[in-house]
Amino acid sequence: MADDEVRTARAHHGARGHHEHHGHHSDADGHDHGSHTGHGHQGHGADHDHGDHVQVFRRLFWIMLLLGIPTVAFSPMFGSLLGYEVSGWGLWVAPVLGTVMYVWGGQPFLSGGYDEVRAKQPGMMLLISLGITVAFVASWGSTVGVLGHDLEFWWELALLIVIMLLGHWVEMRSLAQTSSALDSLAALLPDEAERVEGDAVVAVAPAELRVDDVVVIRPGGSVPADGVVVQGAASMDESMITGESRTVRRAEGDPVVAGTVATDSGIRVRVGAVGEDTALAGIRKLVADAQNSSSRAQRLADRAAAWLFWFALGAALITAVVWTIVGTPDEAVIRVITVLVIACPHALGLAIPLVVSIATERAARGGVLIKDRLALESMRTVDVVLFDKTGTLTKGTPAVTAVDPGGRMTVDRVLALAAAAESDSEHPLAKAIVSAAAQRELEIPPATDFSSSPAVGVQATVEAQTIQVGGPYLLEQEGVRELGIADRWRAEGAIILHVLVDGDVVGALRLVDEVRPESRRAVDSLHDRGLEVVMITGDADAVAASVSDELGIDRYFAGVRPQDKAATVSRLQEEGRRVAMVGDGVNDAPALAQADVGLAIGAGTDVAIASAGVVLASDDPRALVSVRALSEAAYRKMVQNLWWAGGYNLIAVPLAAGVLAPIGVVMPMSVGAILMSLSTVVVAANAQLLRRLDLRPDTVTDSAPHRQEAT
Incomplete structure (x- = not known):
């Protein structure tokens, strides 16, 4: 924002x-915040924030891309694939630049892999480190003639480093964008x-x-403080x-x-x-927590990388033993190195970061700030949405909904006199009365001698008459009785103001917290998606029942004290429900934190925003439907990418190991490398399909769910 x-x-x-x-x-x-070690960022400047990481990985990516182009072009194996020959001094371009790329560009992965070894938690960084190290050693062995020319992987080493740096840059940028958006909340003061x-x-x-x-x-x-x-x-x-x-x-x-x-x-x-x-300092701490939160899908990617590491290592050992027995030591070395290089997960490194980056970008354009990726993923499993009433389903501002003239004047005359008396007041009730008169296009007479008395009302002289507008204290002070309609309005939870002319009651105004016009469509859309909608409020039962009936809400909790809202969320969870809570006040903060997904209205308090995993920048409750649509689509993309990236390895590694060698089928290293790079393109293209998701509230709620989810 x-x-x-x-x-x-x-x-x-x-x-x-x-x-x-x-x-x-x-x-x-009246999360589970993971350390994110699966990506080893701590190995590359743990003391820097994500903004620094963005600069580090962006600079490193572009430098490595510039070095990688000549490295690939002067790689003898790449030349043979495209039908040209590298000779003379050109034979040393790839080894020299490849060494620089390994030492400089590979440093984040090597240090991250080292950290994973120390932590005894092998994952993505160790798998990348293993792949680039094997490729580096084998390529030098081939360059100096110790190993065969089939083991020259300078071009594969360069591609691997560039693609992995791109994945980390994309991920760091998405996290930094979240950080800057959260920091901008300071502007609420x-x-x-x-x-x-x-x-x-x-x-x-x-x-x-x-x-x-x-x-x-x-x-x-x-x-201000x-x-x-x-x-x-x-x-x-x-x-x-x-x-x-x-x-x-x-x-x-x-x-x-x-x-x-x-x-x-x-x-x-x-x-x-x-x-x-200050509360602002607390928000900044929550920014850091949100940045460090690792999602379920990311942890799934890290687990997949860990399994792939052991899978690749086991396959390499089996390959070494089998080929040493049935073939030659040279063939065993070629097969083992081919397995270890192919096992390095190009696509897996981009599978989650790209989806997260695109999802958060699409969300931001739709007025949704994703603070915690876990909350975004959890949203698809929610089956109950709990709305706070005031300021969420309603506008939180009063509106005049009825005028009773008491039999002496017309409705318009009562409203015009009340608006005249209130015209110099800045109070929200006064603004509601003046606004109601303006909507009726009434001519408001000029007022003089305006005065305001807290807890009583206002007084002004209008057309040589003393006009007073106020509540029960004003009637008590003037010794007059309220109109008969007041009891019914009071039972409905309305605010009642009486209008007095020269000390006599001439009419009454009914004001209520106006229901947002978007709320009904939001509730209907959530029902269409199979979710139950529940409302919680501190207001009286009559008020809650009125709003609930108007919006078609399934059930409501009325008269709930602020401190009991979290207990209400717990009660729903004890029923076996997964709850999304939408609120905007400090009294909503414990409930937002207790819910499976907390969504804060962006115009709400800093504390509510800090307690939520998702912030809705607008007051439009239909944005919640957008979050649900995005959650479903993004999770599907993550799973598809993980299956493609991990599944490719499950097939390619055995082929590279030579399981089909008995029938004469052996995957050449070059073919495996090309297919691995192509898998990265597929993962990237699949993630880009998320950009087709339209998160504007009017389009999400007006369309069938399946049309809103990227395919």
Whole structure:
């Protein structure tokens, strides 16, 4: 996500929520991270981050590619394959450049192979090291005449190093892109803070704040750092932290959290946490954890490489014994070296990294940030999707859904007067009322003498009349009774505001958290894919039932306290279900972590994002369907590539060993090498088919699942 997109997301989310200054009281209550040793990156600069690895492997790949072209061209065996002869000084080009490639370009694999030997966990790096070392020694033996010309593999050595470096570069780049995207989440904090310095207020970057600094938070502004209120009081929009939409009153001595918004008045805050103690530092740690997470498919590739190592070694030993008995020592050496070189997994080195890279790229274009590859793979096995209601299935912002004029005025007149009184307020409820009047194209009369009273409501003079809009405290203060419709609206969990003209009630407004128009299509699409959809909310049962009925949700959990959300996930898992949880607040974080797959809405809190394996950049719940489609397609590509890469070796190695020699069929080394390189092309081409996957929510949800998965 670009920084400006992230800021826009936080700005939208920061403005969310219906609040208490109108005095409404609702019934609602308030991985396995592998070391990645299978690729031996620690052997090539363990202290560098993935950005450094990208530079290392990219530079090494291009240098080795430049050296590899003349190495292949001047390789005598390659020349004989294409029908030309290498002679004279040209005979020494391949040995010299090949040696440089082995020592320099092969260093990451040799050191990685050494690490695998020390760890007693043979895998991909050791198999590559074995292949290039055998090819290097045999080629020099052939060049100086100790071994036959059939064992000159300079071109195969060059191709092997270049292809393996390409695979590692691709993998490191995909991880680094994930890192940079996660780092950009830091932009969710405000761009600058206003620090009190003596009698002056100075704008500084949040990073420059220190513990005990005092900062000014203006109405509508967000808190730049965790701290304590030292002056003033305000209704704080903490929806980005709690996920719930009501404001919380914060006065002197109360704690406030970075990213929360003062909705109605300014406050001063003493900073209490900076540096490593902040949530941002925690996110950076999770970035590192996410980078080091190795997926099931990657571990499968590492296991396949380990089995191939022992398979190749066993085949080589058997080949040596058998050919020494039935043939000559020279033939035995040729067969053994051919087996060991062919066994080196060109395609296996690219099988997973290419798919992961393309999948994460496609996901990013579809507004999905893959933090943990394991989460992406697990998504295909999920059978229950658990949605948090507020801000996920609903917009998290109030909307006027009904107006009762009480018999004295028209609906339009009541709404116009309420909008006039609220027009100078920045409160989300006020904006909802003004927006409703604008949608009806009503003429809003001008207002003067505007005033706002937290927890009561607003007052203004409109057309020489005193107009008041507020909740129960306003009615109590004025000594008037609410309209009869209020009881039914309250039972439905709605926010109720009454409109008073010169102290008399003339109407009531019903406001509710508006359901996203995309939510119904997301639920329908998940049902089409055979998934059960469940909703969880802290709101009252009536509210939950209303939203559940509207969206066609299978079951819901209402009145769930924030601390009990993770227990609800556990209960579903105890039923034998695999659960994907979608949420956006701090109270969702434990549930996101508990779920088999945690998906955070990108406009949500940093803590929720940090607890999730997948981040949805938009608020569109249909993006979840995109993740499911991508998971299914990517996993299939990984398995196909592993079968092709590993299966080729299972066939090619015995042929290279000469199992069909009794009937006169012996695979020449050159043919085996060419076929091995072709297998790499097949794996790469198969991975590229993922690019055909369209992850835009409207196309994924409008199309049948099988058409959305790359074939």
